[in-house]
Amino acid sequence: MPVTGKAPFALLASIALLGSTAVIPVTPGFGQDAPASQAQSPARASWEAADPAMEKFLDELIAKMTLEEKVGQLTQLTSDWESTGPTMREGYKNDIRAGRVGSIFNAYTAEYTRELQRIAVEETRLGIPLLFGYDVIHGHRTIFPISLGEAASWDMKAIELAARISAQEASAEGIHWTFAPMVDIARDPRWGRVSEGAGEDTYLGSRIAEANVRGYQGDDLSRPDTILATAKHFAAYGAAEAGRDYNTTDMSMRRLNDVYLPPFKAARDAGVATFMTAFNELNGIPATGSKMLLTDILRDQWGFNGFVVTDYTSINEMIPHGYSVDLAQAAEQAINAGVDMDMQGAAFLDHLKELVESGRVSEETVDTAVRRVLEMKYRLGLFEDPYRYSDEARQKATLYRPDFLEAARDIARRSMVLLKNEGDTLPIAATARSIAVIGPLADSKTDMIGSWSAAGDRQTRPITPLQGIRERAGDGVTVTYAKGASYAFEDGDKTDGFAEALAAARNSDVVVAVMGERWDMTGEAASRTSLDLPGNQQALLEQLVATGKPVILVLMSGRPNTIPWAADHVPAILEAWYPGTQGGYAVADVLFGDYNPSGKLPMTFPRNVGQVPIYYNADNTGRPYTPDVHGQKYRSRYLNTPNEPQWAFGHGLSYTSFAYSPVTLSSDTIRPGQPLTASVTVTNTGARDGEEVVQLYIRDLVGSVVRPVRQLKGFEKIALKAGESRTVSFTLTDADLAFTRADNSFGSEPGAFKLWIGTSSDDNGQEADFTLTQ
Numbered sequence: 121m122p123v124t125g126k127a128p129f130a131l132l133a134s135i136a137l138l139g140s141t142a143v144i145p146v147t148p149g150f151g152q153d154a155p156a157s158q159a160q161s162p163a164r165a166s167w168e169a170a171d172p173a174m175e176k177f178l179d180e181l182i183a184k185m186t187l188e189e190k191v192g193q194l195t196q197l198t199s200d201w202e203s204t205g206p207t208m209r210e211g212y213k214n215d216i217r218a219g220r221v222g223s224i225f226n227a228y229t230a231e232y233t234r235e236l237q238r239i240a241v242e243e244t245r246l247g248i249p250l251l252f253g254y255d256v257i258h259g260h261r262t263i264f265p266i267s268l269g270e271a272a273s274w275d276m277k278a279i280e281l282a283a284r285i286s287a288q289e290a291s292a293e294g295i296h297w298t299f300a301p302m303v304d305i306a307r308d309p310r311w312g313r314v315s316e317g318a319g320e321d322t323y324l325g326s327r328i329a330e331a332n333v334r335g336y337q338g339d340d341l342s343r344p345d346t347i348l349a350t351a352k353h354f355a356a357y358g359a360a361e362a363g364r365d366y367n368t369t370d371m372s373m374r375r376l377n378d379v380y381l382p383p384f385k386a387a388r389d390a391g392v393a394t395f396m397t398a399f400n401e402l403n404g405i406p407a408t409g410s411k412m413l414l415t416d417i418l419r420d421q422w423g424f425n426g427f428v429v430t431d432y433t434s435i436n437e438m439i440p441h442g443y444s445v446d447l448a449q450a451a452e453q454a455i456n457a458g459v460d461m462d463m464q465g466a467a468f469l470d471h472l473k474e475l476v477e478s479g480r481v482s483e484e485t486v487d488t489a490v491r492r493v494l495e496m497k498y499r500l501g502l503f504e505d506p507y508r509y510s511d512e513a514r515q516k517a518t519l520y521r522p523d524f525l526e527a528a529r530d531i532a533r534r535s536m537v538l539l540k541n542e543g544d545t546l547p548i549a550a551t552a553r554s555i556a557v558i559g560p561l562a563d564s565k566t567d568m569i570g571s572w573s574a575a576g577d578r579q580t581r582p583i584t585p586l587q588g589i590r591e592r593a594g595d596g597v598t599v600t601y602a603k604g605a606s607y608a609f610e611d612g613d614k615t616d617g618f619a620e621a622l623a624a625a626r627n628s629d630v631v632v633a634v635m636g637e638r639w640d641m642t643g644e645a646a647s648r649t650s651l652d653l654p655g656n657q658q659a660l661l662e663q664l665v666a667t668g669k670p671v672i673l674v675l676m677s678g679r680p681n682t683i684p685w686a687a688d689h690v691p692a693i694l695e696a697w698y699p700g701t702q703g704g705y706a707v708a709d710v711l712f713g714d715y716n717p718s719g720k721l722p723m724t725f726p727r728n729v730g731q732v733p734i735y736y737n738a739d740n741t742g743r744p745y746t747p748d749v750h751g752q753k754y755r756s757r758y759l760n761t762p763n764e765p766q767w768a769f770g771h772g773l774s775y776t777s778f779a780y781s782p783v784t785l786s787s788d789t790i791r792p793g794q795p796l797t798a799s800v801t802v803t804n805t806g807a808r809d810g811e812e813v814v815q816l817y818i819r820d821l822v823g824s825v826v827r828p829v830r831q832l833k834g835f836e837k838i839a840l841k842a843g844e845s846r847t848v849s850f851t852l853t854d855a856d857l858a859f860t861r862a863d864n865s866f867g868s869e870p871g872a873f874k875l876w877i878g879t880s881s882d883d884n885g886q887e888a889d890f891t892l893t894q
């Protein structure tokens with residue numbers, strides 16, 4: 121969807137208002153035997169269309185290439201970083217000159233990519249253009265909320281728009297390819313990279329994967345403002361044991377197929393151009409050397425036509441994994457498993473030629489990989505004009521466009537989740553004459569844009585909550601700021617800022633505490649064994665509440681934190697994630713009620729780290745614990761903590777209230793292929809306009825394998841004016857009920873099902889029963 125000068129808020133709102141009764145087709149499941157036969161993907165992106173002229177061009181080009189030049193196309197190297205921006209070592213420039221490198225990452229700006237492209241085009245024997253990749257994860261220059269925050273919007277149009285704008289900015293700076301979206305399912309908030317994905321749910325994650333691919337790639341890769349997307353990290357990286365980054369993953373094929381692979385498959389079906397391998401081993405085989413993943417599933421079962429890049433030096437890492445004896449063997453294992461391009465490891469650069477010459481790798485395998493890489497360069501139009509993305513005038517006109525900044529603000533407020541709001545503490549009353557804004561994240565520009573916002577400005581542009589609150593409060597309201605506490609791990613015992621913060625609180629009508637984690641406490645290599653507020657924030661929070669003033673906690677973090685004390689004692693809590701360049705305005709929009717919060721948790725918030733992994737769609741046990749029914753000891757429970765999380769997946773409050781009618785089913789029995797429509801009427805029963813994410817869950821009561829207690833199968837975000845009602849209908853078929861059965865085939869099973877439509881995964885309000893017959 122191209123962005124026009126139109127205000128994105130209006131754009132999104134108009135999308136949300138289309139019609140008064142929506143019928144949402146629930147995307148069918150996919151055949152995924154484990155790992156045997158799986159239906160070839162029916163979907164084909166426009167770039168996959170047959171192109172005889174391209175085939176002829178590639179045949180002729182590949183026929184001219186030496187083996188060294190072919191290896192070069194399979195080699196990707198990074199630029200370096202200096203204070204002024206990306207630079208390139210002279211040695212790497214010589215590699216480009218010699219045709220030893222086909223892709224560069226971490227290099228951008230129109231001017232700089234033009235300079236490097238010129239070497240490739242004018243100084244190499246064949247003049248093959250370079251492909252520039254970069255981690256454009258949640259914005260390029262204009263930064264949107266971190267990916268987990270975007271996911272919390274449950275707003276596919278908003279997510280697509282963020283990706284579209286990111287592509288417009290990145291492509292204007294010479295970037296052809298983003299290493300996004302990360303579609304790893306993550307059930308363990310200790311893992312720092314939960315911030316980069318869409319959370320714990322397979323269905324929501326799949327829809328978000330599609331929205332991102334559409335946003336980055338558009339519907340025409342040859343347009344100079346679209347870029348290649350990457351589905352990463354293939355596969356199961358999010359299941360690292362103990363939440364420790366890069367750690368082992370080990371799981372049943374059923375769990376892999378039913379939980380971890382579908383978002384990748386959804387990305388493939390949306391036409392994603394590239395896949396990135398994962399660092400982890402999966403069931404004993406490093407993902408970068410896994411023929412099962414990279415060939416049997418990705419190529420043979422899913423029919424993927426793009427190319428596969430490794431993660432950063434992940435071929436080399438097969439040596440410490442103990443899977444390869446040396447780099448030559450690692451390179452052989454990687455390319456024979458299905459890797460096409462080696463990111464930064466120089467394993468192909470140093471060994472592929474000798475591997476072909478000794479017969480350990482066939483030249484045909486190399487040619488296939490080279491063709492896939494060259495095809496993408498061709499599809500992007502780089503053989504026609506290698507400089508089409510390196511255009512200074514476009515760069516100048518595109519970065520930080522006012523409508524991009526407005527979209528960033530809108531998406532940020534859509535991402536925020538109102539976790540608690542006792543006694544209508546929020547929105548801040550118009551009668552409040554003084555506000556104390558307290559905490560290490562209240563006025564920290566550095567933290568606002570979170571991790572993986574590499575080209576983002578951390579120093580000057582981000583709007584902090586303090587700025588946003590000050591501007592919104594205006595002259596008639598006194599806003600006092602005190603940092604008060606520290607999030608640094610080592611500052612746990614300090615109290616030096618407390619007195620100033622408490623004085624500010626005592627002298628104000630309302631206290632806004634902006635607390636959480638430093639931006640780099642999530643992201644890559646940022647795992648934690650505690651999910652509590654770090655530093656001395658908890659101690660200050662308790663003293664702020666003890667002043668008796670109403671306290672609002674704005675939580676800024678990249679993962680679910682454990683805040684049981686705050687959940688019990690702080691009247692209002694807003695999860696704001698790292699909200700991006702315009703985040704402070706978005707926080708103020710929500711706190712003052714200019715925007716009515718509508719986000720819902722994409723990940724369960726545990727009460728304490730001992731509950732982890734905790735996720736809503738778990739299997740039942742043979743001894744489930746129901747507090748009222750089961751007083752006895754021998755049940756699946758903890759002695760010291762309830763089983764229930766602090767806040768469930770799908771939870772999120774609004775300043776208004778919504779009532780759900782009973783569910784109406786089109787039939788209480790369906791046969792395979794026959795649609796079932798489930799409808800509810802949702803009414804805004806409060807005094808404010810608002811948005812609600814209507815969520816549909818099912819449970820397959822008895823299966824040939826144990827089925828989860830609940831599974832999301834549909835959702836729709838609707839806008840309702842105060843007093844307005846709207847009927848929302850979801851359509852299901854047996855394909856939506858499919859799973860990997862006991863015999864490893866994929867499909868549904870006849871039997872009884874329960875269905876719920878409600879406001880959260882723990883909403884038991886409106887349920888219905890139906891049966892699937894033969």
Ligand code: NOJ
Binds near residue numbers: 432
């Ligand atoms: C390592 C990360 O795992 C991956 O997500 C990223 O795209 C690459 N580095 C490139 O920066």
